Amino acid sequence: xxxxxxxxxxxxxxxxxxxxxxxxxxxxxxxxxxxxxxxxxxxxxxxxxxxxxxxxxxxxxxxxxxxxxxxxxxxxxxxxxxxxxxxxxxxxxxxxxxxxxxxxxxxxxxxxxxxxxxxxxxxxxxxxxxxxxxxxxxxxxxxxxxxxxxxxxxxxxxxxxxxxxxxxxxxxxxxxxxxxxxxxxxxxxxxxxxxxxxxxxxxxxxxxxxxxxxxxxxxxxxxxxxxxxxxxxxxxxxxxxxxxxxxxxxxxxxxxxxxxxxxxxxxxxxxxxxxxxxxxxxxxxxxxxxxxxxxxxxxxxxxxxxxxxxxxxxxxxxxxxxxxxxxxxxxxxxxxxxxxxxxxxxxxxxxxxxxxxxxxxxxxxxxxxxxxxxxxxxxxxxxxxxxxxxxxxx
Numbered sequence: 001x002x003x004x005x006x007x008x009x010x011x012x013x014x015x016x017x018x019x020x021x022x023x024x025x026x027x028x029x030x031x032x033x034x035x036x037x038x039x040x041x042x043x044x045x046x047x048x049x050x051x052x053x054x055x056x057x058x059x060x061x062x063x064x065x066x067x068x069x070x071x072x073x074x075x076x077x078x079x080x081x082x083x084x085x086x087x088x089x090x091x092x093x094x095x096x097x098x099x100x101x102x103x104x105x106x107x108x109x110x111x112x113x114x115x116x117x118x119x120x121x122x123x124x125x126x127x128x129x130x131x132x133x134x135x136x137x138x139x140x141x142x143x144x145x146x147x148x149x150x151x152x153x154x155x156x157x158x159x160x161x162x163x164x165x166x167x168x169x170x171x172x173x174x175x176x177x178x179x180x181x182x183x184x185x186x187x188x189x190x191x192x193x194x195x196x197x198x199x200x201x202x203x204x205x206x207x208x209x210x211x212x213x214x215x216x217x218x219x220x221x222x223x224x225x226x227x228x229x230x231x232x233x234x235x236x237x238x239x240x241x242x243x244x245x246x247x248x249x250x251x252x253x254x255x256x257x258x259x260x261x262x263x264x265x266x267x268x269x270x271x272x273x274x275x276x277x278x279x280x281x282x283x284x285x286x287x288x289x290x291x292x293x294x295x296x297x298x299x300x301x302x303x304x305x306x307x308x309x310x311x312x313x314x315x316x317x318x319x320x321x322x323x324x325x326x327x328x329x330x331x332x333x334x335x336x337x338x339x340x341x342x343x344x345x346x347x348x349x350x351x352x353x354x355x356x357x358x359x360x361x362x363x364x365x366x367x368x369x370x371x372x373x374x375x376x377x378x379x380x381x382x383x384x385x386x387x388x389x390x391x392x393x394x
Contacts, residue, residue, distance in 0.1 A: 030059060033066060046070040061087060061094035068103060077107050092152060093185050098160075120151055127157045131164050139169050146177060146186075155186055163193045171197075175205050181215065188221045195225025203229055210238075220250050227254040236263045240270070249279045256283025265292050278308050285312035290321040297328060307340045314344030326353055338366055346373035351381035358385075 029052050036045035049067035053060055064087040071080035084100045084107075091097070101124065127145070130138045145158040159177060162170045177183075178190035191209065194202040206229070210222045226234050232255060239251040255264055261284065268280045284292045293316065296309040310328060313321045325348070329341040345353045354374045361367045374382050 042070045042073040061091045061096040065096045065099055072107055080107060120154055123154045124157050127161050130161050143173055152185060156189055159189055178209060191221045191225050195228035198229035203231060216244060216247060219247055223250050223254055227257055232258050232260045232263060239267060252279045252283045253286060256286030259287035261287055261289040261292055277305055281308050281312050285315050288316050290316045294324045310340045310344050314347030322350060339369055342370050342373060349377060351377050351379040355381055355385050
């Protein structure tokens, strides 16, 4: 069975540990920068992405690109070019490098730059010229670039050009790169190309690579390509049979990216291990599967798994999860469950529900817990609540 990856779920996968307030804040900062770009408030966006470059190393490449973009929009082109150089030089394997190079060329073109081009820049222009050609001569050239003493950036562009050529010969070259473990980064790029292709032949090559490789990192990359090509059944089979715990977890999480709730629910019922069940709950959250998480939170006899399901409900959007958390709080008999619901409401940024708990809760420890989380929230409800508290104290 093939599933189409959910773009929102992919980004949720990258930030699966949303129980961390810091991770949430960094994600919010990125979204704030994007809103400022949409509003054409480039001065504010420059400030936001400058902060994100420092605060969030995992997103530094994206932050650097958007920082350069905002600087260019503000006509600070020297600063923009310096930012792009930092991205290209310090993070050469980032997927944002191609975007950085394109923006760099755009800025230089606008400036009427006539300075000397580097050898790599010349090669990149030359490779672009082969994009629409499928001739044997162009394929031989691309093969020579891949096998020659060229920079990783140039080889990656050659591989990308090959991926745009629809011919059996180009496919065979890509397969050869995907099998070549001497250049790991390029090998991973080729595996990704096979996943994007998604054809029967490409999927079969991915199966062969997974079964033959002893490198867990490469196997993990193949799993990502199975997800990209929508191979839900393959991921489910690996989730059931893989002995490597990390690869099993990867397969389960990628089923979440595909939002394959039925398969994940079935796996949950088949599984006895608590750790594996937690990975399945993570995947259900990635797939925004509120009903499945609510069922576990309400019916599982293992308190640890109940708590994990409730925490994960906090990263599921929509009224269903909001209403479920409120009901779970009112129905809960254990303080641990109530504490977890408060935490989930914080992750959900549901200030109104937390204020309601503070106003109605008679247990001082639970009330203190709710107050702690509310004080960390930037919302009108929390501001109004604490303003009232301060005025009452006067």
